[in-house]
Amino acid sequence: MATNAQGLNSLATIIKRLEAATSRLEDIALAQNSAGGVRQALDAPSSHAPSAARGSAHPSAHVPPAPPVEDSQSVKAYDQMIITGKLEPFLKIAGDIGGPVNEQSEIVGNLFRSLRDLIKCASVSVKPSDAAFMSMLGPLQSEITAVNDVKDKYGKERDLANHFSALTEGVPAVGWVTVSPKPAPFVGDMRDSATFYANRVLKDFREKDQKHTEWARGFLALLDELKKYVTEHHTTGLAWNPKGGDATQFANASAPAAGAAAPPPPPAAATSVTSAPDPSAVFAQINQGADVTKGLRKVNKEEMTHKNPALRASGTVPTASSPGVYSKKALQTRQTRSFTD
Template sequence: MEQTVARLERVAERLEQLAAAQSQVSDASRPCSGQAQVSANPGLSANSSVHQTEIINRVASTCDVSRSWRDLVSQYLNPVLEISRGLGDEVDRASKLFGEAFKAVDGVLQASSNTQRPDSSGLQRLLQPVATHMGSLGSMAEGRRTPGFNHIKALSESVLALSFLAYTGPSCGLAPPPQHVLDSWQSAEFYATKVMTEFRSKDVAHVNWVKGLKELMIQLETFVRLNNPQGLTWSPAGGVTKESPLTPAINAATAPPASVRSGGPPPPPPGPPPPPLSLDKIQETSTKSSTAAGGGSGQLAALFKDISKGEGVTSGLKKVTEDMKTKNRPDRTSVVKMPEAAPPSTGITSGNVVRGGGGRGAGGVPTGPAKLELVDRKWTVEYQVGNRSAVIEVTDPKQSLYVYGCKDSLIQVRGKVNNIALDSCHKTGVIFTDVIASCEVINCKGVQLQTTGIVPTISVEKTDGCQVYISEKLTKDENFQVVTAKCSEMNVVVMTEGQHDVQELPIPEQFISSFQGGKLITVAASHSGA
């Protein structure tokens, strides 16, 4: 029974709209009085029946879009507003502004379907009611953080989706309306997720509020995609908007004075531009200005006088002789002398600790106070010079070793260690047994590594000259690997138990890349002797 009554109401409403259209056609066929807000089409009297059909179709289309918008408001917006009443005064006030902005869109849709496309100022007046509510909601979101802050931010970001009404083309600075609505919801979803996270286990009303808001934005995107994919729909056969039917108060506030509206004389036109000044006039003006300013010497006038000389203006310049040129002056040579190298720092050996100066020594090796200590789980060996007897006793497999800035030194590690790293060392050797993670070498020159146990990975980067000694047992481990990058003069030496011969295997430095079957294949370069 309710569905039947609803259908009858829609039929009655449609008949009323058609009757209004008939009235509009009859009014448009009369001469224009000059007081109407929308001017009639001049060609309507010639083809009355054709224009009558166009107006009826336009009114029917407007009714369909307007009815779809009101259905969206009643089915998806009103439930959100109803839930907002129980979420606090702040959220309720923000939701009311949100709802008023949505409801004001209905008038914009009706007005656009019955008028021609206005200019930018006319469009701004038409959208003013929607923009006012959007601005008020944005002002609420910029205040201090309150218990309903995330709710208000979600609403203020969502209401920006109504800016699709201002889309006029690709050059307007907005994304196409459907995408703009999706972008606005993505911004609002950040705060909506915070609301869900905060109240998921506390109050189901907040969760339902977020779900309702999301469903509203989804339906809004669908509405825009179906009805306004390129912005507002204007009627080429419609009238020209003289003033916004939605904002009479704004138009009244910005109207001209009564004397102008009543037909008073217009203001006089502006006078002609002044004639261009001649050189003599400029000199005369500059002389008066300099005298009035207290200069008295007419410096600007003298400048113009010198400029008017033509080629003689350069007669007073000094000539550059040969002895003035930089290339002929030994005291002004362009060659920059290198500063004298500082003498290398000398260290005093005291057991396993060497104390030396700071800076960088010969060969670019950093120098500083020597150190060999255990801090937490990290052994630090720094700036050791000529120390061939440094021993590290590892008591915990979680300990690691970091060697930095050492030269002509030998470090022996006893026990299983987690990681070994050598950085900026020169002619330094490290002997160790087992490493759990990896052994890394970077920015070194002429270093040697020897392992008598197991190490998964040896990584060498930016190093010139590196010898890696491994046992024969390690060559049978398929997980063992050597990783190199920007290295040269690197060899892997395999030591055989019970034999004095060793096997030295070079690491390739040169590679050849070629296309094979459309794929780039890189292989190590090999050279065969004659």
């Protein structure tokens, strides 16, 4: 009996140990399943995650930048006929001459490059209003003024006076952009004005220095080619693009950054309303340069208050022989700018 009791106790102990081991194994298995589920949940992409985060593991293909807009036929022709064909050879000869001639010629180069910018703008833009177009002529006006300034600066260089005058008379040809419906003849007129002085250069330097004669012929050839170009590509005026964008925005985007903001324009007169100025007249006014004083009438001695005590005492001015009535203040101003015979 004792033996049977001991055997039953041993069997019961083994069964308990097996149950404990089985329970332990079940706990381990359950824990592993839970851990696996959590790991899968962590590894799985969230349905609420941003699309950019999900796509970060697979970056999108590189998108190449948009190709630059191809130049229009008129711009290509300008580069070929004007810049490469005539301007660059002309500037090379000017560089060989050097000095003031080269200085003024380089400004002419800048002028024709500014003209290219305007033609480029027109090829991709709708024609703007007259007022907006006037504001776009600023670079051309500035360069023409600079050409005149060189002439005034070196006015005492008598041997080069005809060089300066040839360029001064010829560069307003770029004003064809303001002329319609026949701009080419305008270029021809400016070419004729320059020819008078260019011929003097040819005459004076024919036996002295062939570089100067080549320079004079080169400038006339540049104007001839400009007239040909305008005839072929801008027959009735500067060609705009009816399907293009805003011309002023293109011009502003193309312009170099300015070092400082320009001062605000003076306030307009409130009592008068005037129409927009004629663009073609702007170039004629700019081209006067120092010659603007040529229209002044010589003041006679009897009209000068410091020469005529009686006139100074009366405070009156005798009637001038030429048309026009001037105040005393205006007359005194003109005295300081009068010329002697």
